[in-house]
Amino acid sequence: MPIELQSIIKTYRMGSENFNALDGITATIKDGEFIAIMGPSGSGKSTLANIIGGLDTPSSGKIFVNKEDISRAWDRALSHYRNKKVGFVFQTFNLQPHYTALENVMLPLIFSKVRLRARKKKAVACLEAVGLGDRMKHKPGELSGGQRQRVSIARSLANNPEIIIADEPTGNLDSKRSTEIIALLKKLREEKNITLIIITHDMNIAHQADRVIYIQDGKIKKAR
Amino acid sequence: MALGNLWRRKLRSFLTIIAVVIGAVAVLTLTTLVVTASSVFMKQLDAMGILTQVTVTPSNVEVQGPFGGGFMGDGEEGIKLDDTIIEKIEKIPHVVAVSGQTYVRGFKSVRLEGTEKKFSAQLQANHANKASDGTMVAGRNFLQGEKNKVIIGQWYAKKFGFEEKNIANIIGKKVIFTTEEGFSGYGVDLAQPPQEGNNKEWWEEQNKKTYDIEAEIVGVLMSGPGTDGPEIYITMDWAHDIMIRRWWEADGEAGKEQEKKGIYEPWPMIIVTEDELDKRGYGMLIVRADSTQTVVGVASDIEKLENLGLGTITPQDMLDELQKIFTVLGVILTAIGGISLAVASLGIINTMVMATYERTREIGVMRACGARRSTIRNLFTMEASLIGFLGGMIGVGILFGMVKIGNIYGNQFLEEQNIPLQNIIDPPLWLTLGVIGFTTIIGTIAGLYPAFRAARLNPVDALRHE
Numbered sequence: 222m223p224i225e226l227q228s229i230i231k232t233y234r235m236g237s238e239n240f241n242a243l244d245g246i247t248a249t250i251k252d253g254e255f256i257a258i259m260g261p262s263g264s265g266k267s268t269l270a271n272i273i274g275g276l277d278t279p280s281s282g283k284i285f286v287n288k289e290d291i292s293r294a295w296d297r298a299l300s301h302y303r304n305k306k307v308g309f310v311f312q313t314f315n316l317q318p319h320y321t322a323l324e325n326v327m328l329p330l331i332f333s334k335v336r337l338r339a340r341k342k343k344a345v346a347c348l349e350a351v352g353l354g355d356r357m358k359h360k361p362g363e364l365s366g367g368q369r370q371r372v373s374i375a376r377s378l379a380n381n382p383e384i385i386i387a388d389e390p391t392g393n394l395d396s397k398r399s400t401e402i403i404a405l406l407k408k409l410r411e412e413k414n415i416t417l418i419i420i421t422h423d424m425n426i427a428h429q430a431d432r433v434i435y436i437q438d439g440k441i442k443k444a445r
Numbered sequence: 446m447a448l449g450n451l452w453r454r455k456l457r458s459f460l461t462i463i464a465v466v467i468g469a470v471a472v473l474t475l476t477t478l479v480v481t482a483s484s485v486f487m488k489q490l491d492a493m494g495i496l497t498q499v500t501v502t503p504s505n506v507e508v509q510g511p512f513g514g515g516f517m518g519d520g521e522e523g524i525k526l527d528d529t530i531i532e533k534i535e536k537i538p539h540v541v542a543v544s545g546q547t548y549v550r551g552f553k554s555v556r557l558e559g560t561e562k563k564f565s566a567q568l569q570a571n572h573a574n575k576a577s578d579g580t581m582v583a584g585r586n587f588l589q590g591e592k593n594k595v596i597i598g599q600w601y602a603k604k605f606g607f608e609e610k611n612i613a614n615i616i617g618k619k620v621i622f623t624t625e626e627g628f629s630g631y632g633v634d635l636a637q638p639p640q641e642g643n644n645k646e647w648w649e650e651q652n653k654k655t656y657d658i659e660a661e662i663v664g665v666l667m668s669g670p671g672t673d674g675p676e677i678y679i680t681m682d683w684a685h686d687i688m689i690r691r692w693w694e695a696d697g698e699a700g701k702e703q704e705k706k707g708i709y710e711p712w713p714m715i716i717v718t719e720d721e722l723d724k725r726g727y728g729m730l731i732v733r734a735d736s737t738q739t740v741v742g743v744a745s746d747i748e749k750l751e752n753l754g755l756g757t758i759t760p761q762d763m764l765d766e767l768q769k770i771f772t773v774l775g776v777i778l779t780a781i782g783g784i785s786l787a788v789a790s791l792g793i794i795n796t797m798v799m800a801t802y803e804r805t806r807e808i809g810v811m812r813a814c815g816a817r818r819s820t821i822r823n824l825f826t827m828e829a830s831l832i833g834f835l836g837g838m839i840g841v842g843i844l845f846g847m848v849k850i851g852n853i854y855g856n857q858f859l860e861e862q863n864i865p866l867q868n869i870i871d872p873p874l875w876l877t878l879g880v881i882g883f884t885t886i887i888g889t890i891a892g893l894y895p896a897f898r899a900a901r902l903n904p905v906d907a908l909r910h911e
Contacts, residue, residue, distance in 0.1 A: 268905075276813060276904045296818045304815020315810045315908065319453045329814040331446065376814070 222287045222306065222383040222416060224250040224273060229282035229292075231268050231439075242268045243279065244439035255410060255417040257430035265439040266420045267388055273418065274307045274386045275299045286384075304332050308377025308415075310387035310406075314369045316361040322348060322372045323357040329379045347375040351405060367398035374405060384416045385409075391423060403429065447827040454800070458832065461789075461796040465836020466843065468786030469884050473844040475778035477872040483771040485869045487764075492580050492667070492866075495760055496737045497541075499744045501526065501534070501730035502756035524753050525726035534732055537746045539739040544576035545727030549684045551630050552658070555677065557605045558619035564604055566622055568677050570684030576733040579678075584616040584664030592631075592683040595620060596664040598676040607665075609861040618662050620677075627652040631686035635716055638693055681722075688721040786884065789836065790891040797829050797895030801902075808899055809907030818900040825896035826889055833888020837881035844872060 231243040242265045250256055250273075260266045271277040272284060275291055278299075284292045291302060303309075316325045326344035335343065348357050351371040361369050370390060377385050387406065391399035403419075403426055410417040419426060427433045435442045451458040490496050504523025524530070531543045549568035556563045571577035573587035582599060597620075602608065607615040629635060633656055639647055666678065679687075695701045696713040732747065734740040737760075744757040801808070808821055816824075851870045859866050 271905050274813075276908075300812070300815050300817040300820075303813060309813045311908070315806065315813075317807055317810065328811065332811070332815040332817075332820060380815070 223252050223285075224384070224416070225283075225285040225288075226250075226273075227283040227285070229269070229272060229279045229284060231265070231272065231277070232280040241439050243272070246282070246436075246439070246441060248434060248441060250416060250418070253410070253414045253416055255407070255429070255431045256419070257427040257433045258418065258420045258436060259422065259427055259433055260436035260442075264436045266436055269436065270386050270388055270418060270420050274309060274384070275302045276309075300332075304329055305380050306383050308374075308380070308382035308385040310370070310373050310377050310385060310390045312389040312392035314361070314366075314373045314393075316369060316372055316376075318361050321358050321360055322353060322364065322375075325361070325372055326375045326379055329376060333380055343379060344375070347378045348372070350378065350409070351375045365398075366394050367401060370394060370398070370402050371405065374402070374409070378409065378413075381413070382415060384418065387417070387419045389420055389422070391421070391426070399423070399426075447824055447831050450800075450824075450828055451831060457796055457799075461792050461832050462836045462839065464789035464792040465786070465833055465884050465888070466840045468782065468789040469837050469840025469880050470843050471785045472779055472782030472883075473840055473872065473876065473880055474847065475782045476775060476876055477844065477848070477870065479771055479775040479778055480873060480876065481870050483767070484871070485866065486767065488866055488869075489667075490760065491737075494579070494733070496764075497734045497740050498576075498760060499732040499734060499740060499747060500758040501732055501747055502758065503726070503729070504754055504756050524755065526728070526730055527723075527726045530753070530755075531730060533750060534730065534747060537743060537750070539735045539743050541733040541735050542574040542576035543733070544572035544574055544731045545681055545729075546571050546577065546731050547681075547684065547722065547728040549679065549687055551624055551628055551687045552622040553625045553655070554623045555601075555620050556623075558621055558659070560605070562604075563623070564601065564675065566677060567675050568679055568684070568687075570679050570681045571731065572681045576731045580667040582665045582667045583613040584662070586664060587678075587680050589680075590682045591663075591680050592686065593658075593660045594663045594680070594683075595660045596666055596678040597662055598666050598674065598678075599668040600675050601677060602665045604675075612665055615662055615665060619659050620662060622658045622660065624656045624658065626655055628654075628656055629691040630689045631683070632656065632658050633691075635691055635693065638714055681727075685720065685722050690719045690721055691716055693717075786887060789884075790887045793829050793832050793888055793891035794894060796832070797825060797892050798898070800828070801825065801895050801899040804899075805902060805907045805910040808902055809904050809910065812902075812904035813908060821902075822896045822900035825899045826892045829892020829895065830885050830889040833884040833886070833891070834881065836888070837884030840884070841877045841881060844877070848872060 226246050226248045229243050229246040230241060233240050233242055244265075246265075246269060258266045258269060268277065272279050272292075273286075275294070278294075279292050282292065283290050286302070286306070291299060294302070309315075316322075317328065320328070323341070323344050326347050327340045330340040330343060345354070345357065348354055351374050353368060353371050353375065356364060356368060356372075361372065364372065370393075374385075374390075385406065390406070391402055394402060406417060406419070407429065409415060419430065421427060487496075502523070503526050526545065528545075531545065534540060534543045547570050549570050552566040552568055554563040555566040571587075573589050573591065578586040579596075581596075582602075584596070587594065587596065597605075597615075599612075602612055602615055605615065605618075624630075624633075636651065638644060660679075666676075693714045694717045695703065696715045700713060732743060734743040741759055741761050744759040744761075747755055747757050811821060811824075848870045852868045855869055856867055859869070
C-alpha cells in the first residue's frame with residue numbers, strides 16, 4: 222500500500238509560541254518497503270509515524286494512503302484505517318497488563334467485530350507466527366521483554382495489516398533480543414508483503430532497511 | 446468487556462456498587478413500606494366490607510375528617526332516620542341491605558362475669574343484616590332479633606384478658622352491664638310507689654337505683670378504622686328495649702300541681718312509656734352496596750332520594766383522603782431514599798473519572814488498535830451503567846430477602862392478632878423493575894462525563910501517558 226506524504230506540517234502550541242514538530246515533510250513510501258526513520262530525540266520521528274499510522278492528523282499537508290487522503294479523515298474512518306490496515310509496535314510494548322497474551326492479541330479483533338471463536342483462532346495463529354504458541358495464557362508480567370514485544374507484534378498482525386509501524390521496538394531490549402525481534406519483523410514483512418516502518422536509533426537496523434529517512438527539526442535531512 | 450473491566454477492579458467496583466445497593470435498598474424498602482401499609486389498609490377495609498359501605502347521615506351538612514366521627518348521636522339537624530327511610534333506600538338499585546346505627550344509652554359500665562374490673566360501656570346498635578355484618582376474629586355475627594347478646598371489639602377482649610391465641614375462649618362468656626342510675630328500660634319493673642306518707646326518700650332511692658343486666662358474648666369484631674376503640678355491639682331490637690323510658694307520672698291535675706311543688710305525697714299515678722328510638726330515629730344508616738364499583742352511585746342516589754336532604758359518606762371520600770396521605774408519605778420517603786442514590790451516583794462518577802486517569806494508556810492502546818471515540822465512550826458508559834444495573838439488581842435481591850424474612854415474622858404477628866391476612870409485604874413489580882431501571886439510568890448518566898472525557902483523549906498523548 223503506497224503512502225504519499227505531501228508537505229506535512231504538524232504544529233503544536235507551546236505556551237504562547239507555535240512549534241512545528243513536522244515542518245514540510247514530503248516523501249513517498251512504496252508498497253512493501255522497509256523504511257527506517259532516524260533522527261535525534263524530538264526531531265519529529267514519532268509524530269511522523271503517528272500521522273502515517275492515523276493516530277494523529279497533520280496541521281496542514283496531505284497524506285495519501287493507497288491514493289486516499291487521510292489527513293482530514295473523520296475519527297470513524299481513521300479508526301477503521303488503524304484497525305484494518307495498520308499495526309503498531311511500541312517501545313514500551315503497551316500490552317494490557319491484566320489480559321493474557323491471547324487476550325491482548327484479540328483486542329484489535331474486538332474492534333473489527335470478529336466473533337469470539339474466530340477471534341481466538343486468529344489470535345492463536347498470530348501468536349504461533351511469532352513463536353509464542355506456548356505462552357498464550359501468560360500475562361505480560363510473566364513474560365520476558367523479548368516475549369512481550371513478540372506479543373505486541375502478534376497483536377499488530379491480528380487484522381492482517383498492510384503497514385506495521387514500530388516506534389523503537391528494540392529500545393527496551395538487549396542486543397540479542399533486538400536482533401531476534403528485527404529478524405521476526407523482517408520475516409513477517411517478507412511473508413506477508415507488509416510495509417514496515419521502524420523508528421530507531423540503531424544503525425544496525427537502519428542498515429537492514431531498504432531506505433532510511435533521516436529527520437532533524439521536523440524536516441527530512443537526507444534519505445538513503 | 447465492560448464486565449471484565451469491572452471485575453479487574455473488584456474492590457473498587459464492589460464498593461461503588463455497594464453504594465448503589467444501599468441507595469436502591471433505601472428507596473425500595475421505604476417505598477415498599479408505604480405501598481404495603483397502603484395495601485394492607487385497603488385489604489383490611491375490603492375485608493371489613495367498608496369499601497362497599499355508605500354511611501347515611503340525617504342531613505347533608507359536611508362532616509369533616511376521614512371517618513366523619515362525632516355525629517352518631519342525636520341533636521343532629523335534619524330528617525329523622527327511621528324504618529320508612531330504610532325501606533325507601535332498600536329499593537334503590539345495587540343496595541344489598543340497610544341497617545340503622547345508633548349509640549345506646551342506659552348502660553354505664555361493663556365487666557366480665559366473674560371479674561370485678563369495670564369498664565365504661567359504649568354500646569352501638571345495628572340491625573342484624575348484611576349491611577352491618579363485620580369481620581369476626583372469633584364467634585359470629587348477630588342473628589335477627591337477638592337480645593342479651595353482644596359482640597365486642599378487640600379492645601374489650603384485650604381488656605378482659607383475651608388476646609390472640611385464646612381469643613376464641615371468650616365466646617359464650619357473659620358480661621354484666623351496670624345501668625345508669627334510675628334506669629327504667631329493658632328488664633326493669635318499676636316498683637309501685639308507696640301509697641302513704643312523705644316518700645321523698647323513696648323517690649330519691651329509686652332515682653339512684655342501678656341494675657345489673659347480663660349478656661352473652663357471641664363474637665369478637667376485628668379491629669380496623671372506626672372499630673379499634675372501646676365498642677360493644679348489640680342488635681337494634683335489644684337497643685329498642687333498652688332505650689324505652691318509663692316513669693311514674695301523676696294522674697290528674699291535682700297531682701301534677703303537687704309534683705311541681707316537689708311534694709312527695711301519695712297521689713294517683715300512672716306509668717308513662719316513651720320509645721326513645723322511635724321518637725328520635727337512628728343516629729345514622731349503614732347501606733351496603735353490591736360492589737365497590739356501584740357504591741358511589743348508590744350514595745348519590747341516596748342523596749337525591751325524594752329531596753329528603755340525606756347526607757352520605759362513602760369510602761371514596763375516605764379513600765381519597767388516605768390516598769393523599771399515602772402519596773405524600775411515599776414521595777417524602779422515596780425522596781429520602783433518593784438522596785442516598787444521588788450520593789451513590791457521585792461515587793460512580795468518582796470511580797469512572799479515576800478509571801479514565803488510570804486507564805489513559807489503555808485507552809491509547811485501544812485507540813491505536815482501531816477503537817473509535819464512540820467505542821471508548823460506549824465502553825465507559827457501559828461500565829457505569831453496569832455498576833448501576835448490578836447495584837439495582839443486588840438491591841432488589843436484598844429487598845426480596847428482607848421481604849421473605851419480614852413476611853415470616855409478619856405472618857406470625859398477623860396470626861397472633863387473628864388478622865386473616867398473609868404475606869402482606871409484597872413489593873410491586875413496577876417498583877422493582879423501576880428501581881433497577883432507575884439505578885441503571887443513574888449509572889449511565891453518572892458515566893457520561895467520564896466517558897466523554899475518556900473518548901476525548903488524544904490517542905498520542907494517551908499512549909505517552911505514564
